[in-house]
Amino acid sequence: MSRMIALSVCSLKGGVGKTTVTLGLAGAALRRGVPTLVVDLDPQADATSGLDVTARRTADLAAVLDSPKRKIVDAALAPSGWADDHPGQLDVLVGSAASALRDEPDPAGKDLAALAAALRKTPEHQLVLLDCPPSLGALTRSAWASSDLALVVSDAGRFSVAAVDRALRELGEQHGAARPLGVLVNRYSPRSAEHRFRLGELRALVDGLLLEPLPERAVVQQAQGAGVPLHQLRSAAARTLSATFDALLDRVLATRA
Ligand SMILES: Nc1ncnc2c1ncn2[C@@H]1O[C@H](COP(=O)(O)OP(=O)(O)O)[C@@H](O)[C@H]1O
Ligand SMILES: [Mg+2]
Incomplete structure (x- = not known):
């Protein structure tokens, strides 16, 4: 079996589509039969609810960061309702509001090691997707320290260009952090002159x-509202977006040695 690969999905801004991209990749991995773990680092825990986790767990991500032992990791893992008939194919390290208390702004190196230690206790997953909070504290930095790759998500707004620049700079400066997979602009409208302008700015910035x-696409919110993968919806828009996530997953998996 090929080795595990871990991808942080991050941005310094909220509402740009980190969770949407995480869910899109999780749906693509489920289709592909790649055993996947989604780590929900955001105190809002949108990935946990989006992946239709119904099992009650006795631990959560915050408990795992405090003590990354196998027993606690197991107690914080729950199956996604998307994979009901395929146990082990899509699991969630569940998030909760408690992780907000672990997001200190200036973490020590050893605090960043706990998540990586926890992930070493789930070797059965070949892909790990880390859905980050919209901040650059201990949670996002822990994700970077535990990942091979980082995907920076952005919208095409003016302030986002500076946020992408800062995210890439901080990523490059963090010792032992993931390498950037790319910058993904979400909610892009090619008919908007402003969006085209900002996309050009970003292209010049990140090469x-x-x-x-x-x-x-409205279908993104339909899928999330129904708690199902985008891949399950039959409309043309759903298929096109699903194919985009399939291609993105290919790009992630292709980096595997
Ligand atoms: N491409 C898209 N088309 C339509 N709605 C989207 C799209 N991407 C994200 N959204 C919606 O925007 C909101 C914020 O997205 P989300 O993925 O939760 O952002 P983040 O995790 O970065 O805070 C959600 O309601 C989501 O459904
Ligand atoms: Mg989110």
């Missing part, structure tokens, strides 16, 4: 790292 942007 070869800019990925094919994701369009704004």
Whole structure:
């Protein structure tokens, strides 16, 4: 079996689509039969609810960060309702509001090691997707320290260009952090002159790292509202977006040695 690969999905801003991209990749991995773990680092725990986790757990991500022992990791793992008939194919390290208390702004190196230690206790997953909070504290830095790759998600707004620049800079400066997979612009509208302008700015800023942007589509919210993978919806828009996530997953898996 090929080795595990871990991808942080991050941005310094909220509401740009980190969780949406995490869910899209999780749906693609489920289709592909790649055993996947989603780590929900955001205190809002949107990935946990989006992945239709119903099992009650006695631990959560915050408990795992406090004590990354196998027993606690196991107690914080729950199956996604998306994979009901395929146990082990899609699991969630569940998030909760408690992780907000672990997001200190200036963490010590050893605090960042706990998550990596926890992930070494789930070797059965070949892909780990880490859904980050919209902040640059201990949670996002822990994700970077535990990942092979980081995907920076952004919208096409003016303030986002500076946020992408800072995220990439901080990523490059953190010792032992993931390497950037790319910058993904979400909710992109090619008809908007402002969006086209900002995309051009981003392309100049990040050079070869800019990925094919994701369009704004109502089907994203329909899938999330129904608690199902985008891949399960049959509309043309759902299929096109699903294919984009399939291609993104291919890009992630292709980095595996
Ligand atoms: N491409 C898209 N088309 C339509 N709605 C989207 C798209 N991407 C994200 N959204 C919606 O925008 C909101 C914020 O997205 P989310 O993934 O939760 O962002 P983040 O995790 O970065 O805070 C959610 O309601 C989500 O459904
Ligand atoms: Mg989110």
